[in-house]
Amino acid sequence: MEAFNDTYLNLSKRHGITRFAESGWGWKPSSGGEGTYTLDQSQIVSAQWSRAARGYEVKVLSRNDGIIQIDGFKQEDYERIAKLFKLWYGTTLENREHALRGWNWGKADFGKAELSFNVANRPAFEIPYTEISNTNLAGKNEVAVDFSLPADGDAGTNGALGGARFRGKKSAGAKDQLVEMRFYIPGVASKKEKKAEGEEGEGGSDGEEGGEQNAANLFYETLIEKAEIGEVAGDTYATFLDILHLTPRGRFDIDMYESSFRLRGKTYDYKIQFDHVKKFMVLPKPDDMHTLITVGLDPPLRQGQTRYPFLVMQFKRDEEVNLDLNMKEELLESKYKDKLQSHYEAPISVVVSDIFRGLTGKRITKPSREFISHHEQSGVKCSIKANEGHLFCLDKAFMFVPKPATYISMDNIASVTMSRVGGAMAASRTFDITFTMKAGMADHQFSNINREEQQPLENFFRAKKIKTVNEMADDSGAILAAALQDDDLASSDGEVANRGSADEDDESVDEDFQAESESEVGEEFDENHESDDSDEEMADADGDAGAGGDAPEEPELVERPKKKQKVSK
Incomplete structure (x- = not known):
């Protein structure tokens, strides 16, 4: 048996002891407790030696658990480890150097368990497929790769949970973690199809070249297949x-x-x-x-x-x-x-x-039966800033949908303030509510709520024993007075506001309006207008009607100003 102290499994924070034996190898944390990991020698496919963050690391490819990393070795340990891998496991420990040029362009190589980004035929970095949670086409030539996040920051190490089969447990609990990477892949590429089942089709002679397609699409489809993102184990229910x-x-x-x-x-x-x-x-x-x-x-x-x-x-x-x-x-x-x-x-x-x-196995939450809006609905229409939506009253929370979807637990509410915002008439039709949160949490304001929903909401707040501050009661008198004043302005028979030229004396003549040009506007709106005769003929007709005694007597009307006669030049 060969033992190495101060080694780390799968980028864990806890150091431990790595022991190699003829039957396999294992890692155990020095502090004790859970986290022991073992791998049988029959599960070892290949091994690689390279520089790492804590000295040197041994990267083992297993049949079931994918990539397992043990780092913290010293440079002089290479000979011992390479010899035992050769004698006990029949595997060559490949000494692989990483690219240190600092280039951000290279070639992506899809291996059996990881994606390797090679610069000048050397790996710049590797991404295990087990750490990829999703991938998307972010553009015509751009592919976004999302990395798995640990479900629990205190979960410890990947090894503590039993190997690399647990997706997203590497670097668990780290303060900073890489969550997304984007690849720009221009041009086109030809897809190589597999001849028979079981053949990789990556070699030049093993596959047939298919039709050319966008290189980014090919990268995206290959990554989905390798990382098992598209297909999930088991059938679709x-x-x-x-x-x-x-x-x-x-x-x-x-x-x-x-x-x-x-x-x-x-x-x-x-x-x-x-x-x-x-x-x-x-x-x-x-x-x-x-x-x-x-x-x-x-x-x-x-x-x-x-x-x-x-x-x-x-x-x-x-x-x-x-x-x-x-x-x-x-x-x-x-x-x-x-x-x-x-x-x-x-x-x-x-x-x-x-x-x-x-x-x-989750419980379905529905709107509370204690709340019914004025229109006999479960939600009320309102807005968050410029976003319109609906606020639903649940038994233990409030939910605003669709955008931005906002969940407010009643346990975190300190008080609710109901107020009016805007002018007198606008405020009489709508009101706002503001949820003041506990422990320094950001407040939530919902505006443009129909005035008819005030009483149902107030009754619900009271039923849930939420402290309610009604600021609308203070200015209700002023709002009512303003509304009545507007009504008085519209219907008053007394003194009214200045209405411009409409209040001028009917007998006054608007001299400016009398155009002296030869183009006269037709008298279509004059009830006495009968034809397009000249002004002289109309004047004669008016004179005859006034002299005759047979004409019916008309009620006395305000005398209309006479039109100016044309002056011939």
């Missing part, structure tokens, strides 16, 4: 096509598996573990046409620099689906009895929520 998502915006197909579900869109694909689902809410939208399903995620879904802690899906209430669950009868009876059904025929929102609840 249920698939829902073209589901509208309000957050993140777009339409995605939903594939449900035993321990995860996948969102497949035109640009982005996401694979989300059911362990990451923390909340599941079914919210009837106040339009009486749609139902919203909101899924709370921790860690949040990432799309570039944007994080989405909530998925918001929208379904039509009258859209029904007929679905047979793709699951064996034995498994359905043994593991999901009374949780799932073999056949569903119901509205699609009900089917999706039931399958989610059966597979995740």
Whole structure:
């Protein structure tokens, strides 16, 4: 047996002892406790020696656990370790030097268990497939690679949980961690197809060249296949096509598996573990046409620099689906009895929520029965800044959807303030509520709430024993007075405000309006206008009518100013 002290397994923070024996090797933390890891010699495929952060490391490729790293060795340990790998395991310990040129361009090489980025035929860095959680086409020639985050920062090391099969446990608990890397891949490349099952097709003579395609697309498809992102172990239990998502915006197909579900869109694909689902809410939208399903995620879904802690899906209430669950009868009876059904025929929102609840074991949260809005709905229309949405009152929290999806637990609310913002008339129709949070948390303000919803909300706050400050009662008199004053201005028979030229004396003549040009405007609006005769003929007609005694007597009217006669030159 050969033993080496002060070594670290899979980039762990705790050091331990590595022991090599003829039957295999193992690592045990020096401080004791859980974390011991062993590997049988039959599981060893290859081994590599190279420089690392803590001196030198031995990287072992195993059949089941992928890449295992042990670093902390000294340079003089190479001869001893290479000899025992050759004698005991029949494997050559390859001495591999890394590229130190500092170039950011090179060639990506897809190995059996890791992606290697080579510069001048030397690896600059390697990425184990087990550490890749997702990949997306971020552009025509750009591929984004997302790395797995540890579910628990105090989980310790990857080895403490039993090897590299646990995705995302390397560097667990580190203050800083790489979460995304982007590759720019220009040009086109030819895809090499496999001749027969089991052949790698990466060698020049083993594969046939297929049609040329975008190099970034080929890189993306190969990484999905190698990292097992696209296909999840096991069959798809249920698939829902073209589901509208309000957050993140777009339409995605939903594939449900035993321990995860996948969102497949035109640009982005996401694979989300059911362990990451923390909340599941079914919210009837106040339009009486749609139902919203909101899924709370921790860690949040990432799309570039944007994080989405909530998925918001929208379904039509009258859209029904007929679905047979793709699951064996034995498994359905043994593991999901009374949780799932073999056949569903119901509205699609009900089917999706039931399958989610059966597979995740999460409780479905619905709006509180203690709250009914003025329009007999479960939510009220309001806004967060310029974003319109609906605020739903749950039994233990408030939820605003769709964007930005905001969850407010009642345990964190110190008080609620109801106030009016804006002018007198605007404030009489709408009001705002502000949630003041405890322990220095950021406050939440919701504006433009219909005035009719004040009493239902106030009753709900009182029922939940939430401290409520009603600032609207202080200025209600002023608001009412302002509203009445506006009504008086509109209907008063007394003195009114200056209305401009409308208040001028009817007998006054607007000299400026009398144009002296030869182009006269027709008297279409004059009730005495009968023809387009000249002014002289109209004057004669008026004179005859005034001289005759047979004309009927008309009521006395205000004398109209006479028109100016044309002067011929």
